[in-house]
Amino acid sequence: MDAKGAIQVSHLPGPALQATVDLVAFVVFGDPTRDAVFKAVDQALDGVLTDVCRSENFEAKTGQSLTVHTHGRLPARRVLIVGGGSRAEFTNPNIRDVAATVAQAAIKAGAVSVGMLLPNLGGNREALLVQMAVEGIYLGTYKFGRYLTGDDHKRPTSLKSFGFLTDLKGKKHSAAQTKSYASAIARGTAIAAAINHARDLINEPAAVITPAALAADAQAIAKKHKGSLTVTVLDPKKCAELGMGMFLAVGQGSDQEARFIHMTYKPAKKPKKRICFIGKGVTFDSGGYSLKPSQSMEDMKVDMSGAAAVISAMDAIATLGSDYEVHAVTACCENLVSGRAYKLGDVLTSMDGTTVEINNTDAEGRLTLGDAITYTRTKIQPDEMFDFATLTGACMVALGPYTAGVMSDHEQLVRSWMNVAERTGEDMWRLPLNMRLREQLKSPIADMRNTGDRFGGAITAGLFLKTFAKDTPWVHVDIAGPASLSSTRPSQPKGGTGFAVASIVEYATRH
Numbered sequence: 001m002d003a004k005g006a007i008q009v010s011h012l013p014g015p016a017l018q019a020t021v022d023l024v025a026f027v028v029f030g031d032p033t034r035d036a037v038f039k040a041v042d043q044a045l046d047g048v049l050t051d052v053c054r055s056e057n058f059e060a061k062t063g064q065s066l067t068v069h070t071h072g073r074l075p076a077r078r079v080l081i082v083g084g085g086s087r088a089e090f091t092n093p094n095i096r097d098v099a100a101t102v103a104q105a106a107i108k109a110g111a112v113s114v115g116m117l118l119p120n121l122g123g124n125r126e127a128l129l130v131q132m133a134v135e136g137i138y139l140g141t142y143k144f145g146r147y148l149t150g151d152d153h154k155r156p157t158s159l160k161s162f163g164f165l166t167d168l169k170g171k172k173h174s175a176a177q178t179k180s181y182a183s184a185i186a187r188g189t190a191i192a193a194a195i196n197h198a199r200d201l202i203n204e205p206a207a208v209i210t211p212a213a214l215a216a217d218a219q220a221i222a223k224k225h226k227g228s229l230t231v232t233v234l235d236p237k238k239c240a241e242l243g244m245g246m247f248l249a250v251g252q253g254s255d256q257e258a259r260f261i262h263m264t265y266k267p268a269k270k271p272k273k274r275i276c277f278i279g280k281g282v283t284f285d286s287g288g289y290s291l292k293p294s295q296s297m298e299d300m301k302v303d304m305s306g307a308a309a310v311i312s313a314m315d316a317i318a319t320l321g322s323d324y325e326v327h328a329v330t331a332c333c334e335n336l337v338s339g340r341a342y343k344l345g346d347v348l349t350s351m352d353g354t355t356v357e358i359n360n361t362d363a364e365g366r367l368t369l370g371d372a373i374t375y376t377r378t379k380i381q382p383d384e385m386f387d388f389a390t391l392t393g394a395c396m397v398a399l400g401p402y403t404a405g406v407m408s409d410h411e412q413l414v415r416s417w418m419n420v421a422e423r424t425g426e427d428m429w430r431l432p433l434n435m436r437l438r439e440q441l442k443s444p445i446a447d448m449r450n451t452g453d454r455f456g457g458a459i460t461a462g463l464f465l466k467t468f469a470k471d472t473p474w475v476h477v478d479i480a481g482p483a484s485l486s487s488t489r490p491s492q493p494k495g496g497t498g499f500a501v502a503s504i505v506e507y508a509t510r511h
Protein backbone atom coordinates (compact mmCIF):
# COMPACT_ATOMS: atom_id res chain seq x y z
CA MET A 1 0.00 0.00 0.00
CA ASP A 2 1.08 3.53 -0.63
CA ALA A 3 2.32 5.24 2.55
CA LYS A 4 -0.25 7.95 2.14
CA GLY A 5 -2.82 5.14 2.10
CA ALA A 6 -5.75 5.48 4.34
CA ILE A 7 -4.20 6.11 7.76
CA GLN A 8 -4.52 9.70 8.90
CA VAL A 9 -1.94 10.73 11.48
CA SER A 10 -2.67 13.62 13.82
CA HIS A 11 -1.86 15.23 17.12
CA LEU A 12 -4.42 14.61 19.89
CA PRO A 13 -3.70 16.99 22.75
CA GLY A 14 -5.72 16.58 25.91
CA PRO A 15 -5.93 14.09 28.78
CA ALA A 16 -4.41 10.94 27.31
CA LEU A 17 -6.50 8.46 29.26
CA GLN A 18 -9.72 10.15 28.25
CA ALA A 19 -9.01 9.85 24.53
CA THR A 20 -12.04 8.53 22.67
CA VAL A 21 -10.22 6.08 20.44
CA ASP A 22 -10.65 2.34 19.92
CA LEU A 23 -7.23 1.59 21.24
CA VAL A 24 -4.89 3.58 23.42
CA ALA A 25 -1.22 2.63 23.33
CA PHE A 26 1.80 3.53 25.38
CA VAL A 27 5.45 2.54 25.75
CA VAL A 28 6.98 1.09 28.88
CA PHE A 29 10.65 0.94 29.82
CA GLY A 30 12.14 -1.54 32.26
CA ASP A 31 10.06 -2.82 35.17
CA PRO A 32 6.48 -1.86 34.16
CA THR A 33 5.24 -1.55 37.74
CA ARG A 34 7.73 1.30 38.30
CA ASP A 35 6.69 3.22 35.19
CA ALA A 36 4.62 6.34 35.92
CA VAL A 37 2.38 6.00 32.87
CA PHE A 38 1.87 2.33 33.54
CA LYS A 39 0.80 3.12 37.09
CA ALA A 40 -1.74 5.69 35.95
CA VAL A 41 -3.30 3.31 33.44
CA ASP A 42 -3.19 0.42 35.87
CA GLN A 43 -5.02 2.51 38.43
CA ALA A 44 -7.70 3.42 35.89
CA LEU A 45 -8.10 -0.29 35.17
CA ASP A 46 -8.27 -1.31 38.83
CA GLY A 47 -4.95 -3.18 38.72
CA VAL A 48 -5.85 -5.42 35.77
CA LEU A 49 -2.72 -4.34 33.92
CA THR A 50 -0.39 -5.52 36.69
CA ASP A 51 -2.16 -8.87 36.81
CA VAL A 52 -2.00 -9.42 33.07
CA CYS A 53 1.64 -8.36 32.86
CA ARG A 54 2.53 -10.86 35.57
CA SER A 55 0.64 -13.74 33.99
CA GLU A 56 1.95 -12.97 30.50
CA ASN A 57 5.54 -12.37 31.64
CA PHE A 58 5.60 -8.88 30.15
CA GLU A 59 9.03 -7.43 30.86
CA ALA A 60 8.91 -4.41 28.52
CA LYS A 61 11.55 -5.91 26.24
CA THR A 62 11.81 -4.18 22.86
CA GLY A 63 9.01 -5.37 20.63
CA GLN A 64 7.02 -7.10 23.39
CA SER A 65 3.40 -6.02 23.42
CA LEU A 66 0.23 -6.77 25.32
CA THR A 67 -3.40 -5.84 24.74
CA VAL A 68 -6.04 -5.69 27.47
CA HIS A 69 -9.73 -4.86 27.29
CA THR A 70 -10.84 -1.92 29.39
CA HIS A 71 -14.44 -3.11 29.93
CA GLY A 72 -15.70 0.44 30.17
CA ARG A 73 -13.14 1.64 32.71
CA LEU A 74 -11.67 3.93 30.05
CA PRO A 75 -13.25 5.51 26.95
CA ALA A 76 -10.91 3.37 24.82
CA ARG A 77 -11.99 -0.23 24.33
CA ARG A 78 -8.47 -1.59 24.46
CA VAL A 79 -5.16 -0.64 26.00
CA LEU A 80 -1.94 -1.71 24.31
CA ILE A 81 1.39 -1.58 26.06
CA VAL A 82 4.59 -1.93 24.08
CA GLY A 83 8.03 -2.62 25.46
CA GLY A 84 10.61 0.06 24.68
CA GLY A 85 13.53 -1.91 26.15
CA SER A 86 15.79 0.39 28.11
CA ARG A 87 15.67 4.12 27.50
CA ALA A 88 19.22 3.96 26.12
CA GLU A 89 18.08 1.38 23.56
CA PHE A 90 15.27 3.62 22.40
CA THR A 91 17.12 4.68 19.28
CA ASN A 92 15.48 5.94 16.11
CA PRO A 93 15.09 2.56 14.40
CA ASN A 94 13.57 1.17 17.59
CA ILE A 95 11.13 4.07 17.81
CA ARG A 96 9.99 3.26 14.26
CA ASP A 97 9.58 -0.38 15.25
CA VAL A 98 7.54 0.44 18.36
CA ALA A 99 5.12 2.64 16.37
CA ALA A 100 4.96 -0.04 13.67
CA THR A 101 4.11 -2.63 16.33
CA VAL A 102 1.28 -0.41 17.61
CA ALA A 103 -0.16 0.07 14.12
CA GLN A 104 0.05 -3.67 13.40
CA ALA A 105 -1.55 -4.62 16.73
CA ALA A 106 -4.32 -2.10 16.08
CA ILE A 107 -5.02 -3.60 12.68
CA LYS A 108 -5.02 -7.09 14.16
CA ALA A 109 -7.54 -5.97 16.77
CA GLY A 110 -9.70 -4.38 14.09
CA ALA A 111 -9.34 -0.91 15.62
CA VAL A 112 -10.32 2.05 13.47
CA SER A 113 -8.71 4.72 15.66
CA VAL A 114 -5.57 4.61 17.80
CA GLY A 115 -4.15 7.03 20.30
CA MET A 116 -0.53 6.60 21.26
CA LEU A 117 1.22 8.28 24.13
CA LEU A 118 4.86 8.77 23.27
CA PRO A 119 7.40 8.53 26.06
CA ASN A 120 9.03 11.68 27.35
CA LEU A 121 12.65 11.42 26.29
CA GLY A 122 13.61 14.81 27.66
CA GLY A 123 15.64 17.44 25.86
CA ASN A 124 14.55 18.54 22.40
CA ARG A 125 14.09 15.09 20.93
CA GLU A 126 10.32 15.31 20.86
CA ALA A 127 9.92 16.45 17.25
CA LEU A 128 12.31 13.78 15.99
CA LEU A 129 10.51 11.21 18.13
CA VAL A 130 7.18 12.12 16.54
CA GLN A 131 8.69 12.06 13.06
CA MET A 132 10.22 8.61 13.62
CA ALA A 133 6.96 7.29 15.04
CA VAL A 134 5.03 8.56 12.01
CA GLU A 135 7.57 6.87 9.76
CA GLY A 136 7.10 3.66 11.78
CA ILE A 137 3.32 3.72 11.29
CA TYR A 138 3.55 3.94 7.51
CA LEU A 139 6.61 1.72 7.14
CA GLY A 140 5.11 -0.92 9.41
CA THR A 141 1.85 -1.10 7.47
CA TYR A 142 3.59 -1.28 4.07
CA LYS A 143 2.84 -4.35 2.05
CA PHE A 144 3.75 -5.27 -1.50
CA GLY A 145 0.53 -7.07 -2.30
CA ARG A 146 -0.05 -6.32 -5.98
CA TYR A 147 0.40 -9.88 -7.10
CA LEU A 148 -1.41 -11.62 -4.26
CA THR A 149 -4.86 -12.63 -5.37
CA GLY A 150 -6.44 -13.94 -2.14
CA ASP A 151 -9.27 -11.95 -0.52
CA ASP A 152 -7.16 -11.28 2.59
CA HIS A 153 -4.84 -9.13 0.58
CA LYS A 154 -7.53 -7.08 -1.09
CA ARG A 155 -9.44 -6.05 2.01
CA PRO A 156 -8.45 -2.57 3.21
CA THR A 157 -7.16 -2.46 6.77
CA SER A 158 -9.46 -1.23 9.53
CA LEU A 159 -7.11 1.45 10.81
CA LYS A 160 -8.09 4.94 9.69
CA SER A 161 -6.68 7.37 12.24
CA PHE A 162 -3.57 7.36 14.40
CA GLY A 163 -3.26 10.16 16.95
CA PHE A 164 -0.39 11.11 19.21
CA LEU A 165 -1.59 11.81 22.70
CA THR A 166 0.47 14.42 24.47
CA ASP A 167 -1.03 15.08 27.82
CA LEU A 168 -1.04 13.03 30.96
CA LYS A 169 -0.57 15.66 33.62
CA GLY A 170 -2.94 18.36 32.47
CA LYS A 171 -0.21 20.51 30.93
CA LYS A 172 -1.26 22.93 28.20
CA HIS A 173 0.49 22.98 24.87
CA SER A 174 2.19 26.03 23.51
CA ALA A 175 1.51 27.18 19.96
CA ALA A 176 5.13 26.36 19.16
CA GLN A 177 4.67 22.79 20.34
CA THR A 178 1.54 22.36 18.26
CA LYS A 179 3.39 23.68 15.23
CA SER A 180 6.38 21.46 15.83
CA TYR A 181 4.07 18.43 16.05
CA ALA A 182 2.42 19.33 12.75
CA SER A 183 5.73 19.73 10.95
CA ALA A 184 7.13 16.52 12.43
CA ILE A 185 4.04 14.66 11.21
CA ALA A 186 4.37 16.21 7.75
CA ARG A 187 8.07 15.28 7.63
CA GLY A 188 7.50 11.71 8.76
CA THR A 189 4.64 11.27 6.30
CA ALA A 190 6.60 12.59 3.32
CA ILE A 191 9.69 10.54 4.15
CA ALA A 192 7.77 7.32 4.75
CA ALA A 193 5.86 7.82 1.49
CA ALA A 194 9.15 8.17 -0.36
CA ILE A 195 10.63 5.10 1.37
CA ASN A 196 7.55 3.02 0.58
CA HIS A 197 7.61 4.22 -3.01
CA ALA A 198 11.25 3.13 -3.30
CA ARG A 199 10.23 -0.24 -1.83
CA ASP A 200 7.57 -0.60 -4.54
CA LEU A 201 10.08 0.15 -7.28
CA ILE A 202 12.53 -2.39 -5.84
CA ASN A 203 9.93 -5.10 -5.23
CA GLU A 204 8.41 -4.86 -8.71
CA PRO A 205 9.86 -7.47 -11.09
CA ALA A 206 12.47 -6.39 -13.62
CA ALA A 207 9.91 -7.12 -16.35
CA VAL A 208 7.92 -4.15 -15.03
CA ILE A 209 10.60 -1.80 -13.75
CA THR A 210 12.64 -1.37 -16.91
CA PRO A 211 14.92 1.64 -17.47
CA ALA A 212 12.06 3.33 -19.36
CA ALA A 213 9.68 2.62 -16.46
CA LEU A 214 12.09 4.29 -14.03
CA ALA A 215 12.26 7.30 -16.34
CA ALA A 216 8.46 7.45 -16.45
CA ASP A 217 8.36 7.27 -12.68
CA ALA A 218 10.79 10.17 -12.37
CA GLN A 219 8.66 12.15 -14.82
CA ALA A 220 5.51 11.44 -12.83
CA ILE A 221 7.22 12.70 -9.66
CA ALA A 222 8.39 15.86 -11.42
CA LYS A 223 4.84 16.46 -12.64
CA LYS A 224 3.64 16.43 -9.02
CA HIS A 225 6.02 19.30 -8.25
CA LYS A 226 5.66 21.56 -11.23
CA GLY A 227 7.65 24.73 -10.72
CA SER A 228 10.35 23.26 -8.50
CA LEU A 229 11.21 19.85 -9.98
CA THR A 230 12.23 19.07 -13.56
CA VAL A 231 13.54 15.95 -15.25
CA THR A 232 15.63 15.27 -18.33
CA VAL A 233 15.79 11.76 -19.81
CA LEU A 234 18.57 10.86 -22.22
CA ASP A 235 18.22 7.94 -24.63
CA PRO A 236 21.18 5.81 -25.82
CA LYS A 237 21.78 8.07 -28.81
CA LYS A 238 22.13 11.14 -26.58
CA CYS A 239 24.35 9.20 -24.17
CA ALA A 240 26.56 8.16 -27.10
CA GLU A 241 26.92 11.82 -28.10
CA LEU A 242 28.11 12.52 -24.57
CA GLY A 243 30.61 9.66 -24.85
CA MET A 244 29.21 7.43 -22.12
CA GLY A 245 31.02 4.36 -23.42
CA MET A 246 30.97 2.44 -20.14
CA PHE A 247 27.29 2.96 -19.38
CA LEU A 248 26.17 2.10 -22.90
CA ALA A 249 28.33 -1.05 -23.04
CA VAL A 250 26.62 -2.49 -19.98
CA GLY A 251 23.16 -1.86 -21.44
CA GLN A 252 23.86 -2.94 -25.02
CA GLY A 253 23.01 -6.61 -24.48
CA SER A 254 19.39 -5.91 -23.57
CA ASP A 255 16.31 -5.31 -25.69
CA GLN A 256 15.27 -2.77 -23.07
CA GLU A 257 16.81 0.54 -24.06
CA ALA A 258 18.99 2.29 -21.52
CA ARG A 259 17.80 5.57 -19.98
CA PHE A 260 19.88 8.26 -18.28
CA ILE A 261 17.71 10.18 -15.83
CA HIS A 262 18.53 13.61 -14.42
CA MET A 263 16.12 15.29 -11.97
CA THR A 264 16.64 18.84 -10.72
CA TYR A 265 15.06 20.56 -7.74
CA LYS A 266 15.43 24.33 -7.59
CA PRO A 267 14.47 26.30 -4.47
CA ALA A 268 12.59 29.57 -4.82
CA LYS A 269 15.47 31.50 -3.25
CA LYS A 270 19.09 31.52 -4.40
CA PRO A 271 20.40 28.05 -3.43
CA LYS A 272 22.98 27.82 -0.62
CA LYS A 273 24.80 25.08 -2.51
CA ARG A 274 24.36 22.54 -5.26
CA ILE A 275 24.31 18.86 -4.35
CA CYS A 276 23.79 15.70 -6.37
CA PHE A 277 22.63 12.21 -5.42
CA ILE A 278 23.57 9.47 -7.87
CA GLY A 279 21.93 6.02 -7.80
CA LYS A 280 22.90 2.73 -9.43
CA GLY A 281 20.04 1.77 -11.72
CA VAL A 282 20.73 -1.70 -13.08
CA THR A 283 17.18 -2.98 -13.44
CA PHE A 284 18.39 -6.56 -13.71
CA ASP A 285 21.90 -7.89 -13.22
CA SER A 286 22.45 -11.33 -14.74
CA GLY A 287 26.20 -10.77 -14.52
CA GLY A 288 26.47 -10.70 -18.31
CA TYR A 289 28.96 -13.18 -19.80
CA SER A 290 30.51 -13.42 -16.31
CA LEU A 291 27.15 -15.02 -15.61
CA LYS A 292 25.92 -15.25 -12.04
CA PRO A 293 24.93 -18.66 -10.69
CA SER A 294 21.15 -18.97 -10.61
CA GLN A 295 20.89 -18.47 -6.83
CA SER A 296 22.83 -15.22 -6.88
CA MET A 297 20.77 -13.97 -9.83
CA GLU A 298 17.41 -14.69 -8.24
CA ASP A 299 17.15 -11.37 -6.41
CA MET A 300 18.94 -9.18 -8.97
CA LYS A 301 15.88 -7.07 -9.73
CA VAL A 302 17.01 -5.15 -6.61
CA ASP A 303 20.10 -3.85 -8.42
CA MET A 304 18.29 -0.57 -9.08
CA SER A 305 17.79 0.17 -5.37
CA GLY A 306 20.15 3.16 -5.50
CA ALA A 307 18.13 4.64 -8.38
CA ALA A 308 14.89 3.92 -6.52
CA ALA A 309 16.27 5.74 -3.47
CA VAL A 310 17.43 8.90 -5.24
CA ILE A 311 14.35 9.19 -7.46
CA SER A 312 11.92 8.63 -4.57
CA ALA A 313 13.84 10.94 -2.25
CA MET A 314 13.37 13.81 -4.73
CA ASP A 315 9.61 13.55 -4.16
CA ALA A 316 10.01 14.11 -0.41
CA ILE A 317 12.66 16.80 -0.96
CA ALA A 318 10.33 18.76 -3.24
CA THR A 319 7.45 18.30 -0.78
CA LEU A 320 9.47 19.47 2.22
CA GLY A 321 11.55 22.06 0.38
CA SER A 322 15.31 22.54 0.46
CA ASP A 323 17.66 25.52 0.56
CA TYR A 324 19.89 23.64 -1.86
CA GLU A 325 19.73 23.01 -5.55
CA VAL A 326 19.33 19.23 -5.49
CA HIS A 327 20.02 16.90 -8.39
CA ALA A 328 19.33 13.19 -8.78
CA VAL A 329 21.16 11.28 -11.47
CA THR A 330 20.83 7.65 -12.46
CA ALA A 331 22.15 5.69 -15.42
CA CYS A 332 19.60 2.91 -15.91
CA CYS A 333 20.08 -0.27 -17.92
CA GLU A 334 19.92 -4.05 -17.81
CA ASN A 335 23.00 -6.28 -17.68
CA LEU A 336 22.11 -9.24 -19.89
CA VAL A 337 23.64 -11.84 -22.18
CA SER A 338 23.00 -11.66 -25.93
CA GLY A 339 24.70 -11.42 -29.31
CA ARG A 340 25.10 -7.73 -28.67
CA ALA A 341 26.27 -7.89 -25.06
CA TYR A 342 29.67 -6.57 -24.01
CA LYS A 343 32.37 -9.15 -23.50
CA LEU A 344 35.35 -9.91 -21.34
CA GLY A 345 38.43 -8.35 -22.85
CA ASP A 346 36.50 -5.45 -24.38
CA VAL A 347 38.12 -2.06 -23.87
CA LEU A 348 35.64 0.73 -23.18
CA THR A 349 36.15 4.46 -23.37
CA SER A 350 34.43 6.30 -20.56
CA MET A 351 32.88 9.76 -20.74
CA ASP A 352 36.03 11.34 -19.28
CA GLY A 353 38.25 9.53 -21.81
CA THR A 354 39.69 6.91 -19.45
CA THR A 355 39.94 3.50 -21.14
CA VAL A 356 38.84 0.43 -19.20
CA GLU A 357 39.55 -3.23 -19.93
CA ILE A 358 36.71 -5.52 -18.89
CA ASN A 359 37.88 -8.52 -16.90
CA ASN A 360 34.46 -9.19 -15.37
CA THR A 361 31.13 -8.18 -16.94
CA ASP A 362 29.49 -8.67 -13.54
CA ALA A 363 31.35 -5.63 -12.20
CA GLU A 364 28.92 -3.52 -14.25
CA GLY A 365 27.66 -1.14 -11.58
CA ARG A 366 30.93 0.80 -11.38
CA LEU A 367 30.88 1.23 -15.17
CA THR A 368 27.41 2.77 -15.18
CA LEU A 369 28.25 4.87 -12.12
CA GLY A 370 31.59 6.00 -13.50
CA ASP A 371 29.89 7.72 -16.42
CA ALA A 372 27.10 9.04 -14.17
CA ILE A 373 29.77 10.56 -11.92
CA THR A 374 31.58 12.15 -14.87
CA TYR A 375 28.28 13.57 -16.15
CA THR A 376 27.56 14.97 -12.69
CA ARG A 377 31.04 16.39 -12.23
CA THR A 378 31.21 18.07 -15.64
CA LYS A 379 27.60 18.98 -16.51
CA ILE A 380 26.16 19.73 -13.06
CA GLN A 381 29.37 20.74 -11.28
CA PRO A 382 27.96 20.25 -7.79
CA ASP A 383 29.59 21.35 -4.56
CA GLU A 384 29.05 17.83 -3.24
CA MET A 385 28.00 14.50 -4.71
CA PHE A 386 26.92 11.18 -3.19
CA ASP A 387 26.37 7.83 -4.85
CA PHE A 388 24.23 4.93 -3.64
CA ALA A 389 24.78 1.53 -5.17
CA THR A 390 24.14 -2.15 -4.63
CA LEU A 391 27.71 -2.46 -5.76
CA THR A 392 29.53 -5.41 -4.20
CA GLY A 393 28.85 -8.69 -2.45
CA ALA A 394 32.21 -8.01 -0.80
CA CYS A 395 30.64 -5.15 1.16
CA MET A 396 28.14 -7.63 2.62
CA VAL A 397 30.98 -10.00 3.47
CA ALA A 398 32.71 -7.16 5.30
CA LEU A 399 29.78 -5.60 7.14
CA GLY A 400 26.89 -8.07 7.08
CA PRO A 401 23.48 -7.58 5.50
CA TYR A 402 22.26 -4.59 7.56
CA THR A 403 25.10 -2.11 7.23
CA ALA A 404 26.05 0.05 4.27
CA GLY A 405 29.72 0.71 3.53
CA VAL A 406 30.67 4.38 3.26
CA MET A 407 33.80 5.41 1.39
CA SER A 408 35.25 8.86 0.82
CA ASP A 409 38.50 10.75 0.96
CA HIS A 410 36.73 13.99 1.89
CA GLU A 411 36.91 14.01 5.69
CA GLN A 412 34.51 16.87 6.30
CA LEU A 413 31.84 15.69 3.90
CA VAL A 414 31.93 12.08 5.06
CA ARG A 415 31.69 13.22 8.66
CA SER A 416 28.59 15.29 8.02
CA TRP A 417 27.10 12.38 6.06
CA MET A 418 27.75 9.95 8.93
CA ASN A 419 26.09 12.39 11.34
CA VAL A 420 23.00 12.41 9.16
CA ALA A 421 22.93 8.60 9.01
CA GLU A 422 23.25 8.52 12.79
CA ARG A 423 20.19 10.77 13.09
CA THR A 424 18.02 8.82 10.68
CA GLY A 425 19.08 5.52 12.22
CA GLU A 426 20.28 4.07 8.94
CA ASP A 427 23.14 1.72 9.69
CA MET A 428 26.31 2.87 7.91
CA TRP A 429 29.97 2.21 8.55
CA ARG A 430 33.04 3.72 6.99
CA LEU A 431 35.54 1.65 5.03
CA PRO A 432 38.98 3.01 4.11
CA LEU A 433 39.71 4.01 0.52
CA ASN A 434 43.19 2.57 0.79
CA MET A 435 45.13 3.75 -2.27
CA ARG A 436 47.46 0.73 -2.09
CA LEU A 437 44.61 -1.43 -3.39
CA ARG A 438 44.51 0.70 -6.54
CA GLU A 439 47.25 -1.58 -7.91
CA GLN A 440 44.65 -4.31 -8.38
CA LEU A 441 42.99 -2.22 -11.08
CA LYS A 442 46.04 -2.02 -13.36
CA SER A 443 45.64 -3.27 -16.92
CA PRO A 444 48.43 -4.04 -19.41
CA ILE A 445 46.42 -2.73 -22.37
CA ALA A 446 44.16 0.04 -20.99
CA ASP A 447 44.27 2.82 -18.38
CA MET A 448 42.69 0.40 -15.92
CA ARG A 449 40.57 -2.71 -15.64
CA ASN A 450 37.17 -2.88 -14.01
CA THR A 451 37.76 -5.59 -11.41
CA GLY A 452 40.38 -6.23 -8.72
CA ASP A 453 41.26 -9.45 -6.87
CA ARG A 454 39.21 -11.20 -4.24
CA PHE A 455 40.42 -9.20 -1.26
CA GLY A 456 39.06 -5.73 -0.56
CA GLY A 457 36.36 -5.97 -3.24
CA ALA A 458 34.18 -3.21 -1.79
CA ILE A 459 37.17 -0.89 -1.59
CA THR A 460 38.54 -1.53 -5.09
CA ALA A 461 35.05 -0.75 -6.40
CA GLY A 462 35.17 2.51 -4.44
CA LEU A 463 38.63 3.27 -5.80
CA PHE A 464 37.39 2.64 -9.34
CA LEU A 465 34.67 5.28 -8.81
CA LYS A 466 37.15 7.72 -7.26
CA THR A 467 38.95 7.80 -10.62
CA PHE A 468 35.90 9.55 -12.06
CA ALA A 469 34.95 11.68 -9.04
CA LYS A 470 38.39 13.32 -9.17
CA ASP A 471 38.48 16.39 -6.89
CA THR A 472 34.75 16.96 -6.53
CA PRO A 473 33.78 16.31 -2.88
CA TRP A 474 32.20 12.87 -3.02
CA VAL A 475 30.88 10.10 -0.78
CA HIS A 476 30.23 6.56 -1.99
CA VAL A 477 27.65 4.41 -0.18
CA ASP A 478 27.57 0.68 -0.98
CA ILE A 479 24.06 -0.49 -0.08
CA ALA A 480 24.31 -4.07 -1.44
CA GLY A 481 23.34 -5.48 1.97
CA PRO A 482 20.62 -3.25 3.41
CA ALA A 483 18.84 -2.39 0.11
CA SER A 484 16.85 -5.59 0.33
CA LEU A 485 16.49 -7.97 3.27
CA SER A 486 15.26 -11.51 3.78
CA SER A 487 14.72 -10.94 7.51
CA THR A 488 12.03 -8.69 8.95
CA ARG A 489 11.54 -6.16 11.72
CA PRO A 490 8.24 -4.43 12.54
CA SER A 491 9.00 -1.40 10.39
CA GLN A 492 10.37 -3.49 7.56
CA PRO A 493 8.85 -6.46 5.78
CA LYS A 494 10.98 -8.76 3.62
CA GLY A 495 12.20 -7.36 0.32
CA GLY A 496 13.14 -3.84 -0.74
CA THR A 497 13.78 -1.57 2.25
CA GLY A 498 14.08 1.89 0.74
CA PHE A 499 17.44 2.20 2.48
CA ALA A 500 19.18 5.60 2.10
CA VAL A 501 16.00 7.55 1.30
CA ALA A 502 15.72 8.82 4.88
CA SER A 503 19.33 10.01 5.00
CA ILE A 504 19.18 11.60 1.54
CA VAL A 505 16.07 13.58 2.49
CA GLU A 506 17.54 14.46 5.88
CA TYR A 507 20.76 15.71 4.30
CA ALA A 508 18.95 17.79 1.70
CA THR A 509 16.23 19.31 3.86
CA ARG A 510 17.54 19.76 7.41
CA HIS A 511 19.70 22.85 7.40
Ligand code: BES
Nearest residue numbers: 303360362363365390391392393394480
Ligand atom coordinates in the same frame (compact mmCIF):
# COMPACT_ATOMS: atom_id res chain seq x y z
N1 BES B 1 24.85 -6.14 -8.15
C1 BES B 1 26.00 -6.84 -7.75
C2 BES B 1 26.30 -6.72 -6.25
C3 BES B 1 25.28 -7.30 -5.31
C4 BES B 1 25.45 -8.55 -4.77
C5 BES B 1 24.18 -6.56 -4.92
C6 BES B 1 24.53 -9.07 -3.89
C7 BES B 1 23.25 -7.07 -4.04
C8 BES B 1 23.43 -8.32 -3.52
C9 BES B 1 27.20 -6.31 -8.51
O1 BES B 1 26.96 -5.85 -9.78
C10 BES B 1 28.14 -7.44 -8.65
O2 BES B 1 27.84 -8.39 -9.33
N2 BES B 1 29.29 -7.34 -8.01
C11 BES B 1 30.29 -8.32 -8.08
C12 BES B 1 31.61 -7.63 -8.26
C13 BES B 1 32.72 -8.56 -8.63
C14 BES B 1 32.49 -9.15 -9.99
C15 BES B 1 34.00 -7.79 -8.58
C16 BES B 1 30.27 -9.12 -6.79
O3 BES B 1 30.06 -8.55 -5.73
O4 BES B 1 30.44 -10.34 -6.85
Ligand code: MN
Nearest residue numbers: 285362363364
Ligand atom coordinates in the same frame (compact mmCIF):
# COMPACT_ATOMS: atom_id res chain seq x y z
MN1 MN C 1 27.03 -7.39 -11.25
Ligand code: ZN
Nearest residue numbers: 282285303365
Ligand atom coordinates in the same frame (compact mmCIF):
# COMPACT_ATOMS: atom_id res chain seq x y z
ZN1 ZN D 1 25.07 -5.20 -10.19
